[in-house]
Amino acid sequence: xxxxxxxxxxxxxxxxxxxxxxxxxxxxxxxxxxxxxxxxxxxxxxxxxxxxxxxxxxxxxxxxxxxxxxxxxxxxxxxxxxxxxxxxxxxxxxxxxxxxxxxxxx
Amino acid sequence: xxxxxxxxxxxxxxxxxxxxxxxxxxxxxxxxxxxxxxxxxxxxxxxxxxxxxxxxxxxxxxxxxxxxxxxxxxxxxxxxxxxxxxxxxxxxxxxxxxxxxxxxxxxxxxxxxxxxxxxxxxxxxxxxxxxxxxxxxxxxxxxxxxxxxxxxxxxxxxxxxxxxxxxxxxxxxxxxxxxxxxxxxxxxxxxxxxxxxxxxxxxxxxxxxxxxxxxxxxxxxxxxxxxxxxxxxxxxxxxxxxxxxxxxxxxxxxxxxxxxxxxxxxxxxxxxxxxxxxxxxxxxxxxxxxxxxxxxxxxxxxxxxxxxxxxxxxxxxxxxxxxxxxxxxxxxxxxxxxxxxxxxxxxxxxxxxxxxxxxxxxxxxxxxxxxxxxxxxxxxxxxxxxxxxxxxxxxxxxxxxxxxxxxxxxxxxxxxxxxxxxxxxxxxxxxxxxxxxxxxxxxxxxxxxxxxxxxxxxxxxxxxxxxxxxxxxxxxxxxxxxxxxxxxxxxxxxxxxxxxxxxxxxxxxxxxxxxxxxxxxxxxxxxxxxxxxxxxxxxxxxxxxxxxxxxxxxxxxxxxxxx
Numbered sequence: 216x217x218x219x220x221x222x223x224x225x226x227x228x229x230x231x232x233x234x235x236x237x238x239x240x241x242x243x244x245x246x247x248x249x250x251x252x253x254x255x256x257x258x259x260x261x262x263x264x265x266x267x268x269x270x271x272x273x274x275x276x277x278x279x280x281x282x283x284x285x286x287x288x289x290x291x292x293x294x295x296x297x298x299x300x301x302x303x304x305x306x307x308x309x310x311x312x313x314x315x316x317x318x319x320x321x
Numbered sequence: 322x323x324x325x326x327x328x329x330x331x332x333x334x335x336x337x338x339x340x341x342x343x344x345x346x347x348x349x350x351x352x353x354x355x356x357x358x359x360x361x362x363x364x365x366x367x368x369x370x371x372x373x374x375x376x377x378x379x380x381x382x383x384x385x386x387x388x389x390x391x392x393x394x395x396x397x398x399x400x401x402x403x404x405x406x407x408x409x410x411x412x413x414x415x416x417x418x419x420x421x422x423x424x425x426x427x428x429x430x431x432x433x434x435x436x437x438x439x440x441x442x443x444x445x446x447x448x449x450x451x452x453x454x455x456x457x458x459x460x461x462x463x464x465x466x467x468x469x470x471x472x473x474x475x476x477x478x479x480x481x482x483x484x485x486x487x488x489x490x491x492x493x494x495x496x497x498x499x500x501x502x503x504x505x506x507x508x509x510x511x512x513x514x515x516x517x518x519x520x521x522x523x524x525x526x527x528x529x530x531x532x533x534x535x536x537x538x539x540x541x542x543x544x545x546x547x548x549x550x551x552x553x554x555x556x557x558x559x560x561x562x563x564x565x566x567x568x569x570x571x572x573x574x575x576x577x578x579x580x581x582x583x584x585x586x587x588x589x590x591x592x593x594x595x596x597x598x599x600x601x602x603x604x605x606x607x608x609x610x611x612x613x614x615x616x617x618x619x620x621x622x623x624x625x626x627x628x629x630x631x632x633x634x635x636x637x638x639x640x641x642x643x644x645x646x647x648x649x650x651x652x653x654x655x656x657x658x659x660x661x662x663x664x665x666x667x668x669x670x671x672x673x674x675x676x677x678x679x680x681x682x683x684x685x686x687x688x689x690x691x692x693x694x695x696x697x698x699x700x701x702x703x704x705x706x707x708x709x710x711x712x713x714x715x716x717x718x719x720x721x722x723x724x725x726x727x728x729x730x731x732x733x734x735x736x737x738x739x740x741x742x743x744x745x746x747x748x749x750x751x752x753x754x755x756x757x758x759x760x761x762x763x764x765x766x767x768x769x770x771x772x773x774x775x776x777x778x779x780x781x782x783x784x785x786x787x788x789x790x791x792x793x794x795x796x797x798x799x800x801x802x803x804x805x806x807x808x809x810x811x812x813x814x815x816x817x818x819x820x821x822x823x824x825x826x827x828x829x830x831x832x833x834x835x836x837x838x839x840x841x842x843x844x845x846x847x848x849x850x851x852x853x854x855x856x857x858x859x860x861x862x863x864x865x866x867x868x869x870x871x872x873x874x875x876x877x878x879x880x881x882x883x884x
Contacts, residue, residue, distance in 0.1 A: 244440060244452065251444050291625035297449040297469060 232282035234309035235290065238301040241267050241274040245298045249276065252296065258289050262312050273300065277311050322494055327456040328357035328487040331420070334463040336363050338499045340391050342745050344369045344378035344770075348395025349435060351422025353487035355393075367745065367774060370766035372399050374738040376406020377764070379417045381742020384725050385700060387538065389416040389470040390742075396422045397435030400481070401442065405732060408446040410477035412729025413559060414536055416470035417477045419443075423452070425485035440481050448476030456489040460497050467500030474623040475536055505622060505640035508647055516618045516635045516644075517651030520550060523592035525660045527612075528552045529575065531604075532559030532728065533597015533621055539642030540564070540721040543596060546645045551656020552594065553664045555583045557604050559728040560597070562718040572664070573673065576604035577864045578710040581671035584862075584870040586664050587612050595619045597641040600630035601729070606870035620644040675715055676858075681834045684708065684783050684854045688715045690835060691753050691781050691850075694842040700725065700743045700752045704736035704760030707789035710860045712755045723750075734763030737780065741767060744776040751777055751842070758784040758812065768821040771847040779842060780818075780849045785856035786811055793859045797874065798866070807856065818849035825849040 239245050246265065253260045262279030280286065294302050325333075331354060335343070344367040347355040358366055369375035372394040379392035394403050400421040410417045424433040440452040449469045451462045459482070466478040520526060534543050540563045547554045547570050554564055555575040564571050572583040584606075587593070593615040598604070605611040608630055619626075619633035620641050627636040637644045678685035688711060692699070701716055702725040703709040709726060718724055725743055727735040740754035761782055771778055787807040795803050818825035826841045828834040829852060841848045861876030 242454075247441060248444055255445055288625065288629055291629075295623070295625055 232307055233280050233286060234305040234311065235278040235280060235293070236303040236305060236309070237276040237278065237293070237299055238268075239274050239276055240298040240300065241272055242298070245274070246276070248296050248298055249278075249293065252292055253278075253280075253289065256285070256289055256292070258285060262315075264311060264315060277309070279312050282306070322492055323496075324490060324492045326353065326357065326487065327459055327482070327489050327491060328353040330456070330459050330491060331463060331482065331487070332357040332361050332364065333496075334459065335391060336361060337496060338464075338467050339388070340364055342367060342382065343391050343393055344375040344742065345393025346370075346372055346375060346395065346399060347393070348397075348399050348422065350396035350424055350484050351393060351399075351420075351482075351487070353484060354420070354422065354482070367770065369738070370769055371764065372402035373406050373734065374764050374767040374770065376403050376417065376419065377409070377735055377738035378742035378745065378767075378770075379419075380406060380410055380415050380735075381702065381725055381739035381744075382746040383410075383415050383417050384739070385722050385743045385746050387536070387722060389418055389467050389475075390746075391418045391420060394419065394421050395435065396424055396439070397437045399435075400437055400439035403479075404442060404446050405730075407443060407477045407479060409727055409730040409732045409735065411446055411448065413727065414475050414532060415477065416475035418466050418470055419477065419479045421479065421481045422487070423481045423483040426454070426483045427485070429483065439479065443479045446477070447479050450479040450481070452481045453483065453486050456486050456491040457493075459486070459491075460493060464497050464500030468503065469500075471500075471502035473503065473505070474533075505643065508637060508639045508643050510647075512635065512637050513644070513647045513651060516620075516637055517648055519592060519616060519618055519635055520594065520648070521653045523616075524657055525590045525663075526550065526552045526592040526594060527587055527590040527615075528554040529557075529587075529593055529595045529598055530554060530560040530563045531557040531596065531598030533641050534560055534563045535597075535721045537597060537622070537641040538721075539597070539640075539645055542642050542645035542649070544568070546649055546652065549649060549654055550652045551661055553586055553661070555579070555587065557598055557601065557728070558713055558726060561713060562721045562724045565719045566717050572668065574713050576606065576870065578714060578860055578862065579870070579873075580673035580714070581862055581873060581875065582664070582667040584864070584873060585667050585671055588871050589663070590615045593617045595621075595633070596645065597621060599626045605630070606864045606872075607868055610869035610871070673714055674861075678715070681838070682828055682852050682854075684711050684858065685715050687781055687783060687852055688712055688755065690838055691755070691779065691842075692717050694839055695751045695753050695779070698750050699723065700740070700747060700750050702726070702736045702740035702743060702752065702754045704754075704756040704763075705731045705733045706757045706760055707785075707793065707860045708755045708757045708760075708783045710790070714860075733760040736760060737764050737771070737778070738767045740778045740780075741771050741774065741776045744778050745774060748777065752779070754778055754780045756780055756782050757789060758782065758786060758808070758814065759788045761814070762812070765817065768818060768823050768847070768849075772822045775846050777845055778847045780847070782814055782849060782851045783854045784814065784851060785854050787856040789856060790860070792856060793863070794866075796859070797863070814849060814851050823847050823849055825851065828852040
């Protein structure tokens with residue numbers, strides 16, 4: 216049975232509280248732009264799911280991240296990326312990662 | 322129907338963007354571009370001696386004109402050499418477009434000769450970047466690169482173009498429109514009214530102007546705003562020139578090497594009106610103790626800057642010029658005389674002290690003499706170090722977009738190529754490049770470019786045979802343990818300049834250094850003006866790294882003056 220989103224655990228044992236839903240342009244390199252931004256701000260992305268939408272010219276990316284005091288700033292920086300069309304923030308999680316949970320059982 | 326190669330399309334698109342000068346260096350992967358460039362009737366190519374130099378020339382052109390400028394490099398080492406100039410442009414928000422050649426698409430990912438993933442490498446150093454995947458894409462990517470570089474907060478863009486894309490033919494019906502900066506969104510009237518209420522009810526307001534004011538072309542608006550409200554004003558390193566240094570409301574630069582009066586006035590203010598600034602640590606000192614009693618009105622075009630370091634009671638997101646103009650009619654025309662008197666007293670009691678500035682051969686003396694000889698229209702570039710901070714402290718700035726310095730990245734080697742670029746974009750203006758021996762050696766090869774272009778650049782070299790600011794920090798903060806901060810070999814810069822075919826004068830051996838300097842300035846074209854300065858002389862005041870601005874060290878200049 217899928218774990219409820221708010222019980223999704225992060226690598227350090229803390230609860231992941233925020234899920235970001237990004238509408239992005241779909242081309243090779245867009246994930247590097249997004250993941251690189253988090254990486255160089257030492258902000259861990261706990262989970263990623265990304266699939267093309269519609270005609271394939273754009274994608275939807277789901278990021279599971281820790282909710283800490285830097286999240287506002289990092290979201291503003293994500294919004295500045297040229298390939299990011301929109302960012303929606305789901306506080307308190309989102310079921311999307313719970314649905315993937317069966318594929319991540321050891 | 323038009324039919325031509327990708328290289329021809331690209332050059333034509335640059336012409337349509339109004340590009341007139343492209344510094345760069347050719348190599349295997351961008352030779353098709355160079356072949357097409359050779360036939361351009363309007364674009365002049367300037368052959369740099371290092372791709373970093375080409376990047377800083379483009380920056381020099383962009384900083385004085387405010388318009389995006391282009392530079393070229395080939396793949397591999399040519400491309401990696403551009404990264405410092407790009408990172409520098411990112412931190413100082415300068416619109417430059419770097420166009421690199423790349424190995425042919427079929428060879429990407431094979432570790433081909435001179436192949437490097439410059440797309441991946443340049444992500445954190447640029448505002449945005451592109452790897453062009455088809456010849457058709459050039460028609461959208463190039464205008465888009467210009468639009469991105471110049472819109473909102475400006476910044477660098479890299480476009481990587483595989484060689485086979487340059488060679489491929491494309492047929493198309495019409496040219497795309499040139500890429501222009503997006504129109505900034507309107508400032509909400511409510512925000513302006515609330516900001517104006519805070520300003521009108523404050524007793525001790527201070528205006529804090531940064532590079533964003535220069536970028537927005539808002540220097541005039543800032544001055545009008547300061548004058549109407551009677552608001553004392555400080556500027557960041559990047560904001561110098563927004564208001565003339567000798568303006569009665571100006572306290573000069575704030576922060577690490579500010580005049581004491583500037584940092585002390587900020588300490589007392591009850592409202593900080595921050596315009597086009599990002600609360601950089603060199604400006605704020607220990608941020609928890611910066612303007613401790615002040616509320617903040619913060620205007621910036623980049624929403625990510627608002628609240629990043631210091632929360633603002635009122636944020637104004639958008640064009641700084643629009644914000645200042647919007648505030649102007651709302652701000653009451655009744656300056657607080659008590660506060661102005663207090664600031665005036667601080668200016669009298671705690672001014673910038675410049676030691677032996679009357680001696681032409683002293684560091685400050687060289688700055689004043691060069692300023693006098695070059696006149697009020699001059700463009701002033703610097704490298705990074707003690708000479709840079711002294712120029713920021715002492716130079717009589719009057720006009721925006723005439724001050725070129727590497728603020729955010731602090732890149733030694735910036736000065737000479739940036740000065741050459743400025744002189745190419747504005748050949749009508751004299752250009753001074755203040756430099757130190759450590760910095761000048763980092764891009765000295767561009768002396769050849771300066772000579773070739775007959776760039777009217779006067780290099781004022783303050784030579785202490787040391788990394789002066791490093792030496793100073795070791796003396797003050799590492800118990801005087803001077804290590805790796807002075808050079809064993811005394812470079813003969815005069816002979817080096819002459820070896821490049823550049824005129825050079827040595828003030829050390831001159832009987833009349835002022836007259837010698839005047840002759841150097843009178844003669845058009847590049848010239849090195851060499852003067853030895855004392856390595857033991859520190860730049861004061863200095864706020865120790867990590868300390869609050871009020872904890873500045875003032876050094877002997879102040880001890881003498883107070884005695």
